[in-house]
Amino acid sequence: MRLFFSVAVPENISREIAAEQAKSCPSLYPPHPWGREGWGVRWVTPENQHFTLRFLGDVEEARRSLLINVGQKVAEKHSPFSVQIFDSGFFPGRGDPRIFWVGVTEGAARLTALSQGLSDVLKSAGFPPEERPFIPHLTIGRIKQRLPEELLQRLVAAWKEKSFVPFTVTEFFLMESNLLPAGPIYQKIEVFPLLA
Numbered sequence: 432m433r434l435f436f437s438v439a440v441p442e443n444i445s446r447e448i449a450a451e452q453a454k455s456c457p458s459l460y461p462p463h464p465w466g467r468e469g470w471g472v473r474w475v476t477p478e479n480q481h482f483t484l485r486f487l488g489d490v491e492e493a494r495r496s497l498l499i500n501v502g503q504k505v506a507e508k509h510s511p512f513s514v515q516i517f518d519s520g521f522f523p524g525r526g527d528p529r530i531f532w533v534g535v536t537e538g539a540a541r542l543t544a545l546s547q548g549l550s551d552v553l554k555s556a557g558f559p560p561e562e563r564p565f566i567p568h569l570t571i572g573r574i575k576q577r578l579p580e581e582l583l584q585r586l587v588a589a590w591k592e593k594s595f596v597p598f599t600v601t602e603f604f605l606m607e608s609n610l611l612p613a614g615p616i617y618q619k620i621e622v623f624p625l626l627a
Contacts, residue, residue: 433608434490434620436502436549438482438542440569441598444516445477448533448571448595455589471576472531472586479617482514482535482569484546484603485553485561499621501556502605505548506623514538515597516569519590521583528583531572533590537597542567545603601625 440448452474490498515537521528535542546565554560605620 432490432492432495433488433610434495434498435486435606435608436484436603437606438484438514438545438600438603440477440480440482442477444595444598445480448480448516448569449474449477451590451593452571455586471574471578473573473575473614475571475573476614479615480569480571481606481617482542482567484542484565485549487553487558495620497556498605501549501552502603502621502623504552505545506603507626508548509541509545509625510627511599511601511625512538512541513597513599514542516595517593519587519593520568521574521587522568527577528574530570531574531586532568532570533593535567535569538600539567541600 487498514535516533517536518534520532520534522530522532543565546567550561550565602622602624604622607618607620609616609618
């Protein structure tokens with residue numbers, strides 16, 4: 432099982448992001464015979480948009496109940512909080528980018544605390560620590576080929592000043608990822624209401 436913990440994006444926000452994705456293509460790029468993905472950006476669909484709190488990778492089925500227990504322990508210590516999406520950029524920061532993301536202003540510290548709480552309990556449960564520092568972000572596009580610097584700068588500039596209405600995070604999820612040629616399919620394994 433390929434698993435991760437995540438916070439979902441409300442449907443109204445994901446629809447708004449999808450509308451901005453659709454507007455980005457014709458305004459940023461000249462017409463291309465391959466359509467929306469012709470210039471090498473595969474946009475994340477609304478149903479797949481989420482904030483990853485901790486990626487676990489391949490986990491044995493036998494450890495599923497342990498992970499559910501981890502999520503419950505962490506959820507008991509955190510209360511609901513507000514998040515607002517703002518800003519944009521690329522990962523990695525140097526070299527050819529592979530991920531196009533939007534960031535978080537309000538709620539960034541709370542998402543970080545939630546991620547750290549999971550990492551701490553996971554470590555005590557025998558899972559290896561995360562090697563990369565947690566940066567609250569929402570992946571909205573995956574770059575599949577090298578793009579001209581001009582297009583990258585236009586893409587960032589187009590999203591830099593966009594802001595979305597705040598939303599309240601009341602829960603997080605344990606998710607399973609199934610990788611298919613057409614793209615990943617995510618399935619909710621367990622929900623963890625924030626109870627503090």
